[in-house]
Amino acid sequence: MIPYRPAILDLRAISDSIDLVKLANKTVTVVLNAVRPRGSSASEAIEAIATYGVAVAPIQIGQRAAFVHSLTAGQTAQEYEPSGRAAEEIEQLYKWMCKQVSI
Numbered sequence: 001m002i003p004y005r006p007a008i009l010d011l012r013a014i015s016d017s018i019d020l021v022k023l024a025n026k027t028v029t030v031v032l033n034a035v036r037p038r039g040s041s042a043s044e045a046i047e048a049i050a051t052y053g054v055a056v057a058p059i060q061i062g063q064r065a066a067f068v069h070s071l072t073a074g075q076t077a078q079e080y081e082p083s084g085r086a087a088e089e090i091e092q093l094y095k096w097m098c099k100q101v102s103i
Contacts, residue, residue, distance in 0.1 A: 002018065004030045004031065028054045031059070032045055032046070060089070077090055
């Protein structure tokens with residue numbers, strides 16, 4: 001899993017990460033992280049990543065205040081705001097990842 005923030009600097013850096021994973025002959029999936037709730041940055045990022053021939057996780061992690069506040073409090077998003085959207089996204093990603101590795 002490679003976390004990827006839909007921004008130009010991450011796009012430039014992700015090619016090296018993908019190359020390393022491919023060199024190790026491992027499967028790679030990119031997870032969009034810190035996705036803004038509005039705009040086309042996620043869809044543009046998915047198009048850009050498609051050029052590398054790797055999968056993109058169907059779960060996206062949004063740019064949410066709960067992630068910032070939970071870190072400041074020394075907690076996870078689930079601890080900080082258990083019923084919030086940040087906690088829900090992490091839970092969805094976790095469940096999806098478990099299915100991918102047959103857990």
